[in-house]
Amino acid sequence: DTGVSQDPRHKITKRGQNVTFRCDPISEHNRLYWYRQTLGQGPEFLTYFQNEAQLEKSRLLSDRFSAERPKGSFSTLEIQRTEQGDSAMYLCASSLDQGWRTQYFGPGTRLLVL
Amino acid sequence: GQQLNQSPQSMFIQEGEDVSMNCTSSSIFNTWLWYKQDPGEGPVLLIALYKAGELTSNGRLTAQFGITRKDSFLNISASIPSDVGIYFCAGQQTGNTGKLIFGQGTTLQVKP
Numbered sequence: 001d002t003g004v005s006q007d008p009r010h011k012i013t014k015r016g017q018n019v020t021f022r023c024d025p026i027s028e029h030n031r032l033y034w035y036r037q038t039l040g041q042g043p044e045f046l047t048y049f050q051n052e053a054q055l056e057k058s059r060l061l062s063d064r065f066s067a068e069r070p071k072g073s074f075s076t077l078e079i080q081r082t083e084q085g086d087s088a089m090y091l092c093a094s095s096l097d098q099g100w101r102t103q104y105f106g107p108g109t110r111l112l113v114l
Numbered sequence: 115g116q117q118l119n120q121s122p123q124s125m126f127i128q129e130g131e132d133v134s135m136n137c138t139s140s141s142i143f144n145t146w147l148w149y150k151q152d153p154g155e156g157p158v159l160l161i162a163l164y165k166a167g168e169l170t171s172n173g174r175l176t177a178q179f180g181i182t183r184k185d186s187f188l189n190i191s192a193s194i195p196s197d198v199g200i201y202f203c204a205g206q207q208t209g210n211t212g213k214l215i216f217g218q219g220t221t222l223q224v225k226p
Contacts, residue, residue: 004156031212042120042202042216043157056211091156093214101145101164101206103214105156 002026004106006092012112013082020078021109025094032075033103034067036060037089049075050097082113120203120217127193128225135220136187137203145206146179146186147214150199157202161188193224 005024013019025032030051035043046065048056051072061067064082069075079086089110093103120137127133137146145164149157161172163179163186170177176189186203200221204214 045213108156
């Protein structure tokens with residue numbers, strides 16, 4: 001059983017550019033979460049999908065951020081007009097509907113905005 | 115955002131020693147999870163706790179869900195160099211979204 005995968009693992013971009021990250025959850029996991037982690041801190045919740053429905057968004061998710069999960073499988077997180085404060089590790093996690101309380105994380109995408 | 119209070123912030127111990135770390139909150143949680151994170155990687159699940167008072171082991175690791183549902187601890191026995199990393203507690207509150215609230219992490223260094 002393969003784990004959660006994320007692509008790319010690293011992204012360097014200039015301020016003002018748009019970036020998109022992809023997450024592939026564990027097969028048959030219908031719950032998918034995005035978190036953001038800054039240096040020296042624990043991950044912070046951004047948003048949650050159950051199948052293709054986005055059911056909760058954090059206040060951290062400004063209008064420059066958009067997440068999708070069009071077919072209930074992989075998900076994308078897009079950041080428009082990136083700012084230096086967006087530099088962080090973006091983590092994806094997935095879980096089953098039954099056993100939803102146990103989340104498994106991917107390796108993350110490290111974003112650096114210059 | 116809301117975070118759990120995790121302590122200690124860091125520990126530097128000798129190989130073979132036992133380690134204890136804990137997590138507290140002013141709010142009630144219905145699930146506690148403990149993760150380990152290596153530099154540049156995502157958190158790896160170590161132990162999951164689902165009921166108040168529950169005590170669960172995973173090899174040399176033991177974790178407990180506090181009776182008050184506001185705390186949890188993790189013990190590592192007979193530490194080895196590969197235990198080095200950052201340990202995070204994470205809790206879930208009542209509700210069905212499952213979003214996790216994380217502590218700030220305990221950095222563990224083990225001297226061979």
